[in-house]
Amino acid sequence: MRSHARFWFSAAILMIVCLNAPAMAGDVIAVKGKRIHTVSGRIIENGVVVCVDGKIAAIGDSATVVIPEGAQVHEAEVVLPGLIDVRTCVGLSGLLNASQDSDQIEGSSPLQPELRAIDAYNGKDELVEYLRGYGVTTIHTGHAPGELISGQTLIAKTHGNTIEAALIVDGRAVCSTLAETAKKTGKASPGTRGKQVAMLRQLLIEASEYRTKLAKKPVGRETKLEGADAKPSGSEAKPERSDAKPEPQRNLKLEAMAAVLDGKKALLITADRAQDIANALRLADEFKISLWLDSAAEAHELIPEIKKAQVPILLHPTMARASGERENLTFRSAAILKENGIPFAIQGGYESYVPKARVILFEAAIAAAHGLSRDAAIEAITLSPAKILGIADRVGSIEVGKDADLALYDGDPLEYTTHCTGVVIDGRSYPGEPH
Amino acid sequence: MSPQSRRRFLRQSSLVLPALGLGMHRQSFADFATGETIAWKNxxxxxxxxxxxxxGTLVVQGASILAVGDVDAVEIPANAKVIDATGKWIMPGLVCTHSHIGGMGAADGSAPIQPGVRILDSLNVRNSGFKRALAGGLTTLNIMPGSGHLISGQTVYCKLRYAGKxxxxxxxxLIRxxxxxxxxxxxxxxxxxxxxESPFPGSRGKSAFLVREQYIKAREYHAKVVAAKDDPDKLPPRDLHLEALVEAMQWKRIVHHHTHRHDDIITVLRLAQEFNLRVVLHHxxxxxxVAKEIAAAKVPCSVIVIDSPGGKLEARDMTFRNGRILDEAGVRVAFHTDDWITxxxxxxxxxxxxxxxxxxxDRAIEGLTIAGAxxxxxxxxxxxLTPGKDADFAILSGDPLSVYTRVLETWVEGQKAFDLSDPxxxxxxxxxxxxxxxLDPFLCCYAQPWQMGGKQ
Structure with missing residues (x-):
């Protein structure tokens, strides 16, 4: 009797596991599209994408590609690679915009590169699912603009029960802001632009010295720089108590900045005014760091300088409000950058009020209506962000071997009245937008 | 002049302004009756x-529409300048029932109910927001104070008369x-x-109470005015706040009511019934x-469309389907920009x-035009686009519901006020x-952490 019960219990558990398991070994999805934008290659008319074990296994004309028996088949007018938001705060900056779901900024200190996005990200915020409904499958999200250094970012898929399951890269960038919004009033620092840059330089110099100190240290203690290969847990011997002279204390703030100096993390600088963009370029040049210009509403005023610095731009949402420090932004920003060969991707960005999250599909569409070609607009929310973020080996285009991340539409994806009819992430299918 | 007396002077002069303003810039239709006749064909x-x-053909004479119809059915006057508009679309000038452009600011932080304050006295006609609105095909705006008060003041209906200099x-x-x-x-x-924070209400119940209290006062004030029968000795001292509320109860002013949550919407309907207000629900x-209830109350809705839900608790269930559901329930639906929100x-x-x-x-197009009107x-x-109406229209490169379509020209009262081909x-x-x-809008008195601005 007891073993009987145990059998049914096990069977029930097995069923639950099967129902909830993500598409793993054995799961096959085939997506037939009248128009498949591979983005990295040609547009395939009447094609099919076959996804096996969460990866793209085959792609080609429906006449030549064989759909495996038992595959779950989806059909769409247009198929795109899953969209990638190159800069958002979704998951940290929650739907309700209330204190209990707002973890995008921490005001206790202007310099907090040690704040990790992974400890703050809520993948179950409704906005994550909302964005996914329009085809967004990967987000580079993290701490918001508004402090001189507000914290770190991460890259994740827009599904998964935990951030660990969704994660592509932890700690991809450290976020900095050079703008009025990062200035303090009264006796608090930074109170001026000069002080902002001075504080950043000071911190980078301290991080450099910290790095030198660490490099001189004997190995064997848990003082590895973040981003360096970690030993498997448990294999490391516990540090012995010894009466040897004290080693430099671990400093999480400087560790994060040392990773920036090592090029293991990018320094993402939010700057809109040409003056602030110029400050960011000067800083990157001095410390030879990997700089990402964020928002950059006045990039069009500094085209030769940005080109020379070979800095990519996480471009402001096309429909960002043209006021305050963004008063000179233009709907043509993306077109101008494209014409000048500057690498860029269009972001959803951070919003403090409404819309609480912007949909990159909508932002790219407006860019396409203002001088950017439709193909370039699609590239600006797929392969281009993948390349900038350093994840193009996994996502950003429809190629054999890449993650099975797809967005399905019933017409021109950029058109106002088209619908996203379905989404595939890691070979698992999700519904598109509600309509 | 001391600061105090200057403030008093400013306050008094702003009270006098309406009298001075009367007829100063009246845009009479007669001015244009003999104006140019232009016909757009095809x-x-x-x-x-x-x-x-x-x-189709659209014929405009002076500031008004003379004729509109199928090319075969409309006779173009001999003196008309004829423009071939093949491939283009023409639609009525867009009407925005809820805009905050012009550097607006009405009621200040001193009290939650300030119906006597006029937004007119705060607007900067040189604000570039007006030109941007024209670039979107808009010709008429209801410019409103913000939603940080129970009653934040008097709105103003504007025509974007930016043609020429x-x-x-x-x-x-002003539309007069x-x-x-x-x-x-x-x-x-x-x-x-x-x-x-006090003196602003701390709850929804208190909010409704404060509003009811003021309308009841206004009713009593009006009763005194009527009873006085123009006898200056019996007339109560003039109260601009109460006067505006009386005008609302007399339907001389439409009440444009910001409201989001289903229960707040019903509260507006309840107040509108109690005080006989002609109300438009906004956002x-x-x-x-509560589409059925709104339809039953025969109250129209000016809907906002935002790219994602949230931003505050009461907007968490916002959806693109709102317009459809309300329309199908029989509610009249318009859209608005809430510019600078959109x-x-x-x-x-x-x-x-x-x-x-x-x-x-078709209903969605009406929502941009006639429903707002x-x-x-x-x-x-x-x-x-009806003969006899103001010649307010937009010429577009294609379907207004396509992202690729551009507004090529915007005409206000028979004059071209925006031309995309002009740099x-x-x-x-x-x-x-x-x-x-x-100038950015002056949005007073939000007490919540989501107060607009770079950070919280």
Whole structure:
């Protein structure tokens, strides 16, 4: 009797596991599209994408590609690679915009590169699912603009029960802001632009010295720089108590900045005014760091300088409000950058009020209506962000071997009245937008 | 002049202004009656009153529409200048029932109820927001104070008369009644925006109480005025706040009511019934939850379309389907920009996203034009391409519900006020250095952490 019960219990558990398991070994999805934008290659008319074990296994004309028996088949007018938001705060900056779901900024200190996005990200915020409904499958999200250094970012898929399951890269960038919004009033620092840059330089110099100190240290203690290969847990011997002279204390703030100096993390600088963009370029040049210009509403005023610095731009949402420090932004920003060969991707960005999250599909569409070609607009929310973020080996285009991340539409994806009819992430299918 | 006396002077002079303003810049139709006659031929015309005309002619004489119809049916006057508009679309000038452009600011932080304050006295006619609105095909705006008060003041209905060298004063934009008085409504709000620290209400119950108390006072004030029968000895001292509320109860002012949550919407309907207010519900994020009740009350809705839900608790269930559900329930639906919340230059997008979520196309076009005109009580003058109405229209490169379509020209009362082919105008359509706005809106009194601004 007891073993009987145990059998049914096990069977029930097995069923639950099967129902909830993500598409793993054995799961096959085939997506037939009248128009498949591979983005990295040609547009395939009447094609099919076959996804096996969460990866793209085959792609080609429906006449030549064989759909495996038992595959779950989806059909769409247009198929795109899953969209990638190159800069958002979704998951940290929650739907309700209330204190209990707002973890995008921490005001206790202007310099907090040690704040990790992974400890703050809520993948179950409704906005994550909302964005996914329009085809967004990967987000580079993290701490918001508004402090001189507000914290770190991460890259994740827009599904998964935990951030660990969704994660592509932890700690991809450290976020900095050079703008009025990062200035303090009264006796608090930074109170001026000069002080902002001075504080950043000071911190980078301290991080450099910290790095030198660490490099001189004997190995064997848990003082590895973040981003360096970690030993498997448990294999490391516990540090012995010894009466040897004290080693430099671990400093999480400087560790994060040392990773920036090592090029293991990018320094993402939010700057809109040409003056602030110029400050960011000067800083990157001095410390030879990997700089990402964020928002950059006045990039069009500094085209030769940005080109020379070979800095990519996480471009402001096309429909960002043209006021305050963004008063000179233009709907043509993306077109101008494209014409000048500057690498860029269009972001959803951070919003403090409404819309609480912007949909990159909508932002790219407006860019396409203002001088950017439709193909370039699609590239600006797929392969281009993948390349900038350093994840193009996994996502950003429809190629054999890449993650099975797809967005399905019933017409021109950029058109106002088209619908996203379905989404595939890691070979698992999700519904598109509600309509 | 001491600061105090200067303030008093300013306050007094602003009270006197309406009298001075009367008739100063009256834009009489007669001025243009003998004006130029222009005919656009072969355009696809959305009249917003009848079925779209595939190949139509629009004839404008002076400031008014002379004729509109199928090319075969409309006779073009011999003296008319004829423009071939093949491939282009013509639609009525867009009407935005809820805009905050012009550097507006009415009621201040001193009290939650300030119906006597006029937004007119705060507007900067040189603000580039007006030009941007024209670039989006807008011709009429209801410019409103913010939602940080229960009653934040008197709104103003403006025509974007920016043709030629443009206006010098805001008075030149006013839409006036037969007596020359500028028209406008009354802005009210409920829900969290108008809740705050004392003297602002701390709860929804208190909010409704404060509003009811004031309307009851206004009723009593009016009764005294009527009883006095113009006898100066019996007349109560003039109270501008109460006067505005009396005007609302007499339907001389339409109440434009900010409201989001389903229960707040019902509260507005309850107050409107108690005090006989002619009310338009604005934003109405959860209107879809109480569509039947709104339809039964015969109250129209001016809907906002935002790219994602949230931003505050009461907007969490906002959806693109709102327009469709309300329309199908029999509620009259218009859209608004709430500019700067959404950008006037992409106003047609609001209707398009409603269509994306299933709203009838023609009704969505009405929501940008004639339905908005009705909600301002101006449907006899604007909102559709109908002979005799003001010649307010936009010429577009294609379907207004397509992202790729551009507004090529915007005409206001028979004069071209925006031309995309003119670089001086195009900068307001595209943006860039030099297109900046002069002033951001003054949005007073939000007590919540989501107060607009870079950070919390």
């Amino acid at each position: 355009a696809r015309i959305l009249t917003a009153k009848s079925a779209p005309i595939d190949q 443009g206006p010098s004063t805001i008075d030149e934009l 009644d037969a007596d020359g008085a500028g028209l406008g409504g009354l802005k009210m709000a409920n829900g969290t925006n108008s809740i705050g 109405v994020s959860e209107g879809w939850k 950008d006037s230059r992409v106003f047609t997008r609001s209707a398009a996203l409603a269509v994306r979520a299933g709203m009838n196309r 009705e909600m301002l009580g101006l449907e006899n003058r604007i909102g559709s 001086e105008d195009a900068i307001f359509a595209e943006g860039g250095t030099g297109a900046g706005s002069d």
